[in-house]
Amino acid sequence: KSAKYDFNLVSNFHEPIAGVHEIEYLLVHVRSPPIFQYLLTFVRTWAQRVGLYGRVYGYLGGYSWAILCAYICHRFLSPIKSLSSIEQFSIEEFFSLVQQFFSTFAHFNWSANALRLYPKSYKQNTLAGRSLAQSRGSVRIISPSTPFNNTGRSTINSTRDLISEGFERVVQLLTTINTITSEDKWNALKQILELPHEFPSEKVKSILQLTLSSDSTDALHTWIGWMQSRLAHFLNDCEEECHLSIQTQSSIEYRSKNTEAFYSIGFHVDPQSLNQHRYFSYWLKQFLDQFNLFPQRTESMKVSHKIICIHDWKLERMQPKPQRIKK
Template sequence: MKIEALFPIISILFNDQTKVEIFVQIELNSEQLIERKVPNDLHLPESIHGVHDIERLLVHVRSPPIFQHLLTYIRTWAQHMGLYGQVYGYLSGYCWAILCAHICHKHLSPIKSLSSIEEFSIDEFFSLVKQFFSTFAQFNWSADTFCLYPKSYKPVTYSGRPQIYQRGSMRIISPSPPFNNAARATKKSTRNLIIQGFQHVVQLLDSTNIITTEDKSNALEQILDLNNDFPNEKMKSIVQLIISSETINEFDSWIGWIKS
């Protein structure tokens, strides 16, 4: 038997700060392993993101309503910039949520009352947005691993991993066991575009006069008005590439190029 996924379903925090978590594990039998894996396969296991992952983020962010507002704003920006979507090699909504959770945890105070949320100002929200872009524009994505709970995460290295897997993907670790890389769909090219997107916003804010609340409100609108640098012409053709092989091992060593 092999554990395919492991994540908490119940978390209990006692008054003395003792924490107890009950985990569920999903296992594959031998026949399923043969179908899905090959011997000595070095792929990381598929991650499962669900309700419990989001709950863990909400506990971490100190102020869930403000976190949700920030996440909505950042996701809107990412979509406008064409930097959103795991299927396209960019960051998924879950990855953006992890990044927003870090900013909220670091720069927000715990909720004391509902009135404190209602009194949250444009100036404070602008400060959060600015911290988001400045933090991740400066983060060394090519070398460092980002995780919410550094003490809980122990990096896993694969010394025999083929060179083909060194795609330069961003490493954003899921806060729930088994601590998979939630950004594994990215690669060097998309990683660089995401970093350029962060830097573009920082440059915009540095060149904008931001003093009054109105200035900050206008700056927030300007960020959402940014577009990607890709051509806006309609797509005239679609190329479909079908890869086949006699054995699953051949997929691990296939390299291809496409030019347009």
């Protein structure tokens, strides 16, 4: 049975990959670009749905996920010699590729090793002096194109652990369900994409909620962009300077006809401890002061924050308020 029909049922596999110029450097490694596209679209959809996608929030961006998929295709996919062999690529073969993806990276030692996918022309001395660029970030996925930077440099230890846990959740899921027949495998792929986004996780005890508002949608988007551009430094400060474990929300919530937005960061300590944390208070103030430096800020652009417990955060979402939309 051809996988082409089943792919469209599971996700939008027919959509082309776009937006990353460096994708061309990966195609020489993937053995079959069409199958690589199917795998990447599946993995990208999963990462977005479970909240592990987005460099601005400390997770992996599209190019990093593409490198991971290229690595799996190169290792486990046989060379495709003709278009007919692509048409005959079965759901069983695709399921095996997906299974190898999650199993490989669930067992990868991200804290100690870097994942590399270099072009054939790569020479070891090419990386002389690049150790600093490669060491940034807790997940090290080295770009195969010059200057061979770490594409996962936005990650921190907390988000690295969440990504690893995401891989492990899929591996555990596949050990608890039948994957014998083609129908079983198709259902397993659907269940992977139906895994819930667990924010906040059970480890989170308090939430820092930011509220941004403006008098127009365009101004609010600009305001949010400024916040996102300053977020990485704050997340690093929370972990490196305050020694706090965190979980970042991977989306923005909109309300009041898209003129008000909310963004939340979860912490593994209770609100009282977080409020009394001297270093956290200092770095939070530094982060909030950055909003005053926005050169295009208008009087309608406002920002506020509060630290609340998980119970209150969830209770707010149960109240009959204007509908929130995640983007």
